[in-house]
Amino acid sequence: MKNKIETRLALYNIAVFASVLIAFSSILYFVVRDGFYADLRSHLQQMADGVVSSIDYEHVDKETPLPDLIVSELPASVSQSLMDLRLQWFDKNGKLSIEKGTLALDMPLNRSGGYEYQDSPRAMVFTKSVVVENKLLGYARVAQPLANLDRSMDHIKLGLFLGVFFASAISGVGITLLIAKSMQPLHANIARLKQFTADASHELRTPIAAINANSSVALKYSDGMRDSDREKFEMISSATNQMGRLVNDLLQLEQVEFLSGNHAPSREVAVILNEVRKVLAWLEQDKGIEVMLEAESDLYVEADEEDLCNVVQNLLENALRYTPPGGRINMSAVRDRANITIKVADTGIGISANDLSKVFDRFWRADKARSRVAGGYGLGLSIVQSIVTRLNGTINVESEIDIGSTFIVQLPSAKR
Ligand code: ADP
Numbered sequence: 001m002k003n004k005i006e007t008r009l010a011l012y013n014i015a016v017f018a019s020v021l022i023a024f025s026s027i028l029y030f031v032v033r034d035g036f037y038a039d040l041r042s043h044l045q046q047m048a049d050g051v052v053s054s055i056d057y058e059h060v061d062k063e064t065p066l067p068d069l070i071v072s073e074l075p076a077s078v079s080q081s082l083m084d085l086r087l088q089w090f091d092k093n094g095k096l097s098i099e100k101g102t103l104a105l106d107m108p109l110n111r112s113g114g115y116e117y118q119d120s121p122r123a124m125v126f127t128k129s130v131v132v133e134n135k136l137l138g139y140a141r142v143a144q145p146l147a148n149l150d151r152s153m154d155h156i157k158l159g160l161f162l163g164v165f166f167a168s169a170i171s172g173v174g175i176t177l178l179i180a181k182s183m184q185p186l187h188a189n190i191a192r193l194k195q196f197t198a199d200a201s202h203e204l205r206t207p208i209a210a211i212n213a214n215s216s217v218a219l220k221y222s223d224g225m226r227d228s229d230r231e232k233f234e235m236i237s238s239a240t241n242q243m244g245r246l247v248n249d250l251l252q253l254e255q256v257e258f259l260s261g262n263h264a265p266s267r268e269v270a271v272i273l274n275e276v277r278k279v280l281a282w283l284e285q286d287k288g289i290e291v292m293l294e295a296e297s298d299l300y301v302e303a304d305e306e307d308l309c310n311v312v313q314n315l316l317e318n319a320l321r322y323t324p325p326g327g328r329i330n331m332s333a334v335r336d337r338a339n340i341t342i343k344v345a346d347t348g349i350g351i352s353a354n355d356l357s358k359v360f361d362r363f364w365r366a367d368k369a370r371s372r373v374a375g376g377y378g379l380g381l382s383i384v385q386s387i388v389t390r391l392n393g394t395i396n397v398e399s400e401i402d403i404g405s406t407f408i409v410q411l412p413s414a415k416r
Contacts, residue, residue, distance in 0.1 A: 006183055010176045017175070018168040025160040032156060036149055037124075041115060044126035044142050051087050051140040052130050055098075086123075090139040097138070105143045113139075122146040198254035201247045208247060212240040249379035252310075253362070256386040266305035266414075269333045269340060270295035276312045277331065280320060288325045291316070295333035301340050301411040303391045308411075311387055314380045315344040315407045321376070322405070323348030339393075340413045345406035351399040359397060360385040384409075 086103040090096050094109050107118055107125060116125045125143040129136060215237040222230050266272060273295050277284075284291050301308060312331075319329045327347040334341050351359060351366060358364045365378040388395045391411055399405035 006176070006179050009179050010172065013175045013179070014168060014172045017171050018164065021164045021167055025164055029153075029156060029160060033153055036152070040124055040144060040146075040149065041126070044115070044124060044144055045128075047085070047087065047142040047144075048126050048128040048140045051089060051142060052128065055089055055130075055138070055140075084145055086141075086143040088141040088143075090141065092136045092138050094139070101143075103143055103145055105141075109139060109141065111139065117146075118143065122150060194254045197250055201251035201254070204247045205244070205251070208240050208244045212237065212244060215240065246377045246379070249377060249383060253379055253383050253386065256383060256390060266301060266303055266308050268297065269299040269301060269308070269342065270297055272305065272308050273312055273331050273333060273342070276309055276316055279313065280316055283317070283320045287320060287323070289320060289323055289327050289329060291320075291329045291331065293331045295331070296335060298416070299333055299335055299340050300414040300416055301391075302414040303393075303411055307387050307391060311384050311409060312342065312344070314384045315409070318376075318380060318407075319344050319346035319348065319405070322346065327404075335413060336410065338413055339410045342409045342411070343406055345404065347404040350401040350403055350405055351397070352401055356397060356399060360395070 084101065084103060086099065086101040086105045088096060088099040088105070090109055094111060096109075103123060104121060105118065105123065105125065107116065110116055110125075110127050111129065113127045113129050116127070117123070118125055123143045123145050125141065127139055127141045129139050131137065215233045218225075218233045219230065219237060222233070225233075270293075273293055277291055277293060316329070316331065323329060323346045329347075330343070330345045332343045332345075355366055359366075360381050361378075362382045363378040365376065385395055388409055388411070393409060393411035395410075396408045397405060398408070
């Protein structure tokens with residue numbers, strides 16, 4: 001339980017920290033990418049200007065062939081990497097007249113100009129129409145491959161991803177250690193509180209037993225006793241019985257966690273279920289409830305016999321308590337691969353879907369009016385869950401109001 005809380009706390013912290021890092025990295029990534037694209041756009045514009053200035057417009061209106069693009073007149077950086085680019089000049093009718101560079105570019109001319117992207121190979125394309133004295137002379141189009149930029153962005157992405165991963169992992173270790181450290185005093189206090197509860201319950205058992213014994217003796221020899229006195233003794237007896245049960249439950253709850261995990265091999269599960277049933281036969285007859293037992297033979301669990309009895313007895317007792325007269329209870333045990341599944345199903349008052357998650361909480365009882373039938377303190381199922389967890393098993397419940405409840409316990413199977 002304590003580890004569960006610490007793990008959950010650590011996971012929440014790491015999740016928040018990792019989310020902040022992911023958000024930060026994503027913003028950084030997009031800002032850097034936008035910066036690169038803005039640089040690239042101004043670079044393309046420069047090149048387009050270079051193309052425009054290298055065209056000999058004297059030839060444009062004449063039928064004579066146009067001179068080649070004068071690469072030397074382009075900016076130095078452009079002329080160096082010209083082979084990777086594409087520089088094109090289209091005449092006013094959109095016919096490609098001159099071009100330079102090796103970049104494959106098969107997009108149709110966009111006469112309205114501006115930036116475009118080519119998918120394969122990835123490239124940024126800029127088209128500029130050249131108008132002089134209200135006369136369209138033609139279009140300059142330049143394209144630059146995006147492979148290098150994509151590669152750089154991939155590196156940045158990988159760097160950010162690894163950064164987030166390692167920062168989360170390192171902070172995860174730190175957070176876990178810090179939480180463990182800061183929870184230490186809390187655990188010490190809880191342990192002291194548990195010890196106190198166990199000690200107090202233990203100390204209370206003797207006086208409660210004494211009061212109970214005395215009131216029982218008084219009730220046994222009640223001849224000649226006034227009715228009002230007998231009633232008082234009956235009240236004392238009933239109250240001490242309840243207190244005795246609470247004190248026993250508390251003691252058991254605190255002891256369960258401190259017991260060792262070494263189990264004496266139990267007898268066959270079917271035999272134990274049958275014995276528990278016999279112990280509670282009086283309640284069964286009292287309430288007129290039919291209890292069925294269907295257990296496969298030769299099933300053994302990795303559990304101390306007393307623990308198993310405790311679990312089954314608590315579940316059967318609850319089923320009997322919360323099932324109205326005339327109802328049915330089905331106890332079963334089957335092998336389920338490496339586990340033994342024990343079920344206690346009743347046709348009782350059921351538990352609402354909202355309450356299902358609370359039934360194993362200490363001192364939790366369903367709405368008092370519905371549970372008035374019984375005088376428990378809401379500790380039985382907490383004890384059962386603690387025992388089952390200590391035995392490396394699981395317990396679950398399925399229930400529907402007014403239809404019934406099924407408690408399902410899974411325990412590791414053992415060899416005989
Ligand atoms: P209690 O001593 O009150 O029975 P438990 O921890 O055993 O304490 O059970 C907690 C609550 O869960 C009960 O008060 C009851 O409301 C509900 N509950 C337990 N078992 C059943 C059942 N078989 N059918 C309906 N409600 C149940």
